[in-house]
Amino acid sequence: MDFTFSEREKAFRKEVEDFVDEELPADWVEKNIYWPGGYGTLAQFEEFGPQVEQFTCRLAEKGWLTISWPKEYGGAGLSHMEQAIFHERMSYHRAPGAGIATGIGGPTIMRVGSEEMKKEWLPRIAKGEIRFWLAYSEPNTGSDLASMQTRAVEDGDDLIINGQKIWGTAAHVSHCAWMAVRTDPTAPPHKGISLVIVNNTSPGVTIRPLINICGFHSFNEVFFDNVRVPKKNVVGEMNKGWYYLMVALDFERLVIPIGGFRRTFEEIVRYARETKHNGQALSQQPLIQNKLVNIAIQIEIAYMFFWHIAWMLDKGLVPNIEASVLKLVTTELSQKLANTGMQVMGHYGQVENISKWSCLQGRVCLGYLDCISALVGAGTSEIQRNIIAMRGLGLPRK
Numbered sequence: 001m002d003f004t005f006s007e008r009e010k011a012f013r014k015e016v017e018d019f020v021d022e023e024l025p026a027d028w029v030e031k032n033i034y035w036p037g038g039y040g041t042l043a044q045f046e047e048f049g050p051q052v053e054q055f056t057c058r059l060a061e062k063g064w065l066t067i068s069w070p071k072e073y074g075g076a077g078l079s080h081m082e083q084a085i086f087h088e089r090m091s092y093h094r095a096p097g098a099g100i101a102t103g104i105g106g107p108t109i110m111r112v113g114s115e116e117m118k119k120e121w122l123p124r125i126a127k128g129e130i131r132f133w134l135a136y137s138e139p140n141t142g143s144d145l146a147s148m149q150t151r152a153v154e155d156g157d158d159l160i161i162n163g164q165k166i167w168g169t170a171a172h173v174s175h176c177a178w179m180a181v182r183t184d185p186t187a188p189p190h191k192g193i194s195l196v197i198v199n200n201t202s203p204g205v206t207i208r209p210l211i212n213i214c215g216f217h218s219f220n221e222v223f224f225d226n227v228r229v230p231k232k233n234v235v236g237e238m239n240k241g242w243y244y245l246m247v248a249l250d251f252e253r254l255v256i257p258i259g260g261f262r263r264t265f266e267e268i269v270r271y272a273r274e275t276k277h278n279g280q281a282l283s284q285q286p287l288i289q290n291k292l293v294n295i296a297i298q299i300e301i302a303y304m305f306f307w308h309i310a311w312m313l314d315k316g317l318v319p320n321i322e323a324s325v326l327k328l329v330t331t332e333l334s335q336k337l338a339n340t341g342m343q344v345m346g347h348y349g350q351v352e353n354i355s356k357w358s359c360l361q362g363r364v365c366l367g368y369l370d371c372i373s374a375l376v377g378a379g380t381s382e383i384q385r386n387i388i389a390m391r392g393l394g395l396p397r398k
């Protein structure tokens, strides 16, 4: 099996590198404390507001927000492998890139949406004009997503929505909810759900902040009180939302900041080389070497799955179990990386960025808290194992 990139792919990788060098502020990668796999530290992108906007605009101009989309919808018409190369390089530099609209909503619309919906939404998403947030979970609905209660009732050409969503990451800095609602309460739970796009500014939408374990405002609870939405915003067919949700969730599990793992690992290795304990560099200690090697191996495994999925997409295959495997491997890596970072750095790992004793901008300290979110969001590790057991191994449901 040949894992090397083609000449065209190598040239594209270089083009992305040059772009990042030119467009991202020099101190960006140092200042940015995003922990790979975590959701909580994403919130700091807000702090860089105008810089993020500017960078995203430049990506959109090049069609790089949606690299593998056809040109007619504002994409760059490149391969999924090129998309993966781009994503790997961007995440290595902790650069802002694909979001929910470009990585989850858009690809789902492209697969199941009407031609009218594609024309209305895809070009705007590709230009970076629209940001979605995911409105699936409710106070009593998480893993058992089909139990959702938020109702949408037909009224002429509109739907009227009532209910509450929770844990909506970045809802407060997005334009629209990519939302699952119950449209037929008489049908079996999986058959009465629709997927609809709801504008955040619609009368009756109230967004309230929830502060996460890292102290950032990353997620929200959102209330819908008689919110009117045109039926043309329903994705695909009414009451088929459950099947579309499964497609969207697979796309979500593929949005992995793979390069971020390598970057953060390299920083921890550098720390181990440069830091002395009892006159000896930490990196000389066999115990530390063992821990670092374990992470290095797992990063390589994650990369293999990552490239394999890009290859599958280019072959027209649908990654389903593979999306769950990638999600599982990388989120557990997120936690192991934080754990190893803490063990290598000892007490210094626990010091926040405000102290003169903090190391690596306090990113391991925050990452240790943030990584727990990786194992829960987009379906918990237990749910991913259930999916792999049923669809991959063919084991019985219960």
Ligand SMILES: Cc1cc2nc3c(=O)[nH]c(=O)nc-3n(C[C@H](O)[C@H](O)[C@H](O)COP(=O)(O)OP(=O)(O)OC[C@H]3O[C@@H](n4cnc5c(N)ncnc54)[C@H](O)[C@@H]3O)c2cc1C
Pocket (backbone or CB within 6 Å): 039, 040, 133, 134, 135, 136, 137, 138, 140, 141, 142, 143, 144, 166, 167, 168, 169, 170, 219, 373, 374, 376, 377, 378, 379, 380, 381, 382, 383, 386
């Ligand atoms: C940081 C973060 C960001 C999030 N962002 C969003 C977002 O933007 N939009 C959104 O809609 N939701 C979001 N979520 C919510 C997330 O999707 C849910 O938290 C997740 O699906 C789990 O649901 P729950 O929290 O209700 O836990 P529960 O479903 O109550 O699960 C509790 C525990 O039981 C286990 N469990 C449950 N069912 C099974 C089963 N069948 N087999 C084995 N174990 C099981 C779970 O694995 C878990 O350990 C986010 C969550 C986090 C932590």
